[in-house]
Amino acid sequence: MTTITQKCGIGLQVRGLRKSYGGQEILHGLDFEVRPGEIFVLMGPSGSGKSVLLRHLIGLEVPDEGDIQLDSQPILAEDVMGKYRMAMVFQSGGLxxxxxxxxxxxxxxxxxxxxxxxxxxxxxxxxxxxxxxxxxxxxxxxxxxxxxxxxxxxxxxxxxxPQLILYDEPTSELDPLSSVVIADEIVQLNQRIGVTSVIVSHDRDLSFGIADRVAVINEGRIVSIGTPEEIRRSPDPMVREFLAAGFKRPANP
Amino acid sequence: MFQNVGEMALLFWRAILALPVAWRQRHKVFEQFFEIGNASLLMVCLLSFFIGAVIALQTGPVLVERSLSSAVGGVVGMAICRELAPVMMSILIAGRIGSAMAAEIGSMRVYQEIDALRTMNINPVHYLVVPRLVSIAVALPLLVVFAILVGWLGGATVCFSNNQIAIPIQTFYANLRDVVEIKDVANGVFKSFIFAIVVAVVSCHQGLTTRGGPRGIGRSVTKAVVNSIVMIVILDYILTRVLLGT
Incomplete structure (x- = not known):
C-alpha cells in the first residue's frame, strides 16, 4: 500500500455563484466555503443543481455571476488550474x-x-x-x-x-456493499493524504456516514449547511421532508 | 451556419498552434495513420481502378470515333489526377474516416471522457484533434498518389481490352506522358491535402460539439460526412480556379 503522509488539502470558497441555461436560472447566488482537508457533501434532490455546481467547482463551466476561489485565488484566473492538483470522479467514472x-x-x-x-x-x-x-x-x-x-x-x-477531489454521485447505480467500499475509499483517502473532498450525492447514508459538513441544496439554493447532526436537527421543512422521505406500500383496497 | 464555420476556423487555428506537440503524440499519429491506410487501401484500390475504367469507357469510343484515339490516354490521365482521384478519395475518406472520428469524439463528449481530460489539465485539441489532423493530412495525399496510379491502370486496361477503343497499353501511356505533367499530379495531391484538413476539422468539430445521447452521436456523424462532402465540392471549384489561374 502507498503511504502518503503529506497533508495537502486546499480550501474552496464560493461567492454569489449564479448560472442560467436558456434563460432558466439553475444556481441562485450560492455562498459557501469548503475548509482544507474536510469531506464536504452537497446533498439534495435530483435536478437541484448539484452536478452543475460541481462542474463549476472544477472549472468545466463558467459562472454568469459570482466567484469561485481556490485558496483565495479565482479558479478561472490564468494558471490557477495548473497550479493546484485537482481531480474529479464522474458519475459514470469518465474512464x-x-x-x-x-x-x-x-x-x-x-x-x-x-x-x-x-x-x-x-x-x-x-x-x-x-x-x-x-x-x-x-x-x-x-x-x-x-x-x-x-x-x-x-x-x-x-x-x-490531488489536493482537491470532487465526486459526482459516487454511489449511484451501486449495490449497498459496493457503496460501502467506495465510501471507505473516500474516508481512507481523506485520512491518509488530507485531501479536500467535495461529494455530490442524494444518498443520505453516504452523506451522513462520511461527511464532516453537509450542505443541502434545493432549486439552486443552499437551504441548510452544517455538520450532519446540525442538518438532522434543521427546522427547514424541505430538509426535514428530504431526510424523512421513504417509500410506504399502499394499503390493499 | 456562420457560427459553425467560425468555430471550425478557431479549432483549426488552435490545432495549428498545437502542432509542435504532435511529436509528443506521435504514437497516436501513427495509430491513426495505420487506421486510415489499413482501413482504406483496398477500397481506394477498387474505387480508383473502376473510376479510371469508367472514364476510359465513357470517353474512349467518342474520341476514337472522331479519330482522336491518341488523346484518350491524356484525357483519362488528366481527369483522374487533377479531379477524380483527389475528390473521390477525399469523399471516401470523409465517409470512412471522418465518420469514425466524429463518432469516437462525439461518444467521448457524451460519456464525459472529454470533461475528464479537461479536469486532468489535458487539452482535448492536443490529445484528440492534432493526431487526427496530422495523420489524415499525410495519409490522404499518399492515398491519392496511389489512387492516381491505379486509376491510370484501370483506364489503360479498358482501352486495351474494349473492342470499340482497342488502344495498346504502350500507346495509352505514351499519350498520357505527353499530356500529363508532374504539376498536374502535384495539383491533385495539393487539393487532397486541403480536403484532408477539411475532413479532419469538420469531423473533429462535429464530435466535440455533440449534444445528447446516442441520437446526438448519430446526428454528428451524419453532419460530419455531409458537411465535409459539401465543403470538398465547393473548395474543389475554388481551388481548381486558383490552380488553373482562370
Missing part, C-alpha cells in the same frame, strides 16, 4: 474507453510527462492496489463492473496526488 485501465490511471502522468514509463507503471499498480483492483491494468473499462469503474476512476484521481 477513456479506448485505453486500458492502467493507461487510464497513468494518463495524467504520461500526458504531462511527469514520470518515466517504468515509474508510471509502478504508480499505476500501487494506486490500483489501493482501491482493490490489483492486476486489472490490462483490462479495458468495458470489462469492469460499475463499482470497479468507479474505483478505477478513484485510482486515476489518486495518481494525480
Amino acid at each position: 477513456l474507453n479506448s485505453l486500458t485501465v492502467g493507461e487510464n490511471v497513468g494518463l495524467y502522468l504520461s500526458e504531462h510527462q511527469l514520470k518515466t514509463p517504468a515509474e508510471i507503471a509502478r504508480i499505476v499498480a500501487e494506486k490500483l492496489e489501493d482501491v482493490g483492483l490489483k492486476g486489472t491494468e490490462d483490462k479495458m473499462p468495458s470489462e469492469l463492473s460499475g463499482g470497479m469503474k468507479k474505483r478505477a476512476a478513484i485510482a486515476r484521481a489518486l495518481a494525480i496526488e
Whole structure:
C-alpha cells in the first residue's frame, strides 16, 4: 500500500455563484466555503443543481455571476488550474474507453510527462492496489463492473496526488456493499493524504456516514449547511421532508 | 451556419498552434495513420481502378470515333489526377474516416471522457484533434498518389481490352506522358491535402460539439460526412480556379 503522509488539502470558497441555461436560472447566488482537508457533501434532490455546481467547482463551466476561489485565488484566473492538483470522479467514472485501465490511471502522468514509463507503471499498480483492483491494468473499462469503474476512476484521481477531489454521485447505480467500499475509499483517502473532498450525492447514508459538513441544496439554493447532526436537527421543512422521505406500500383496497 | 464555420476556423487555428506537440503524440499519429491506410487501401484500390475504367469507357469510343484515339490516354490521365482521384478519395475518406472520428469524439463528449481530460489539465485539441489532423493530412495525399496510379491502370486496361477503343497499353501511356505533367499530379495531391484538413476539422468539430445521447452521436456523424462532402465540392471549384489561374 502507498503511504502518503503529506497533508495537502486546499480550501474552496464560493461567492454569489449564479448560472442560467436558456434563460432558466439553475444556481441562485450560492455562498459557501469548503475548509482544507474536510469531506464536504452537497446533498439534495435530483435536478437541484448539484452536478452543475460541481462542474463549476472544477472549472468545466463558467459562472454568469459570482466567484469561485481556490485558496483565495479565482479558479478561472490564468494558471490557477495548473497550479493546484485537482481531480474529479464522474458519475459514470469518465474512464477513456479506448485505453486500458492502467493507461487510464497513468494518463495524467504520461500526458504531462511527469514520470518515466517504468515509474508510471509502478504508480499505476500501487494506486490500483489501493482501491482493490490489483492486476486489472490490462483490462479495458468495458470489462469492469460499475463499482470497479468507479474505483478505477478513484485510482486515476489518486495518481494525480490531488489536493482537491470532487465526486459526482459516487454511489449511484451501486449495490449497498459496493457503496460501502467506495465510501471507505473516500474516508481512507481523506485520512491518509488530507485531501479536500467535495461529494455530490442524494444518498443520505453516504452523506451522513462520511461527511464532516453537509450542505443541502434545493432549486439552486443552499437551504441548510452544517455538520450532519446540525442538518438532522434543521427546522427547514424541505430538509426535514428530504431526510424523512421513504417509500410506504399502499394499503390493499 | 456562420457560427459553425467560425468555430471550425478557431479549432483549426488552435490545432495549428498545437502542432509542435504532435511529436509528443506521435504514437497516436501513427495509430491513426495505420487506421486510415489499413482501413482504406483496398477500397481506394477498387474505387480508383473502376473510376479510371469508367472514364476510359465513357470517353474512349467518342474520341476514337472522331479519330482522336491518341488523346484518350491524356484525357483519362488528366481527369483522374487533377479531379477524380483527389475528390473521390477525399469523399471516401470523409465517409470512412471522418465518420469514425466524429463518432469516437462525439461518444467521448457524451460519456464525459472529454470533461475528464479537461479536469486532468489535458487539452482535448492536443490529445484528440492534432493526431487526427496530422495523420489524415499525410495519409490522404499518399492515398491519392496511389489512387492516381491505379486509376491510370484501370483506364489503360479498358482501352486495351474494349473492342470499340482497342488502344495498346504502350500507346495509352505514351499519350498520357505527353499530356500529363508532374504539376498536374502535384495539383491533385495539393487539393487532397486541403480536403484532408477539411475532413479532419469538420469531423473533429462535429464530435466535440455533440449534444445528447446516442441520437446526438448519430446526428454528428451524419453532419460530419455531409458537411465535409459539401465543403470538398465547393473548395474543389475554388481551388481548381486558383490552380488553373482562370
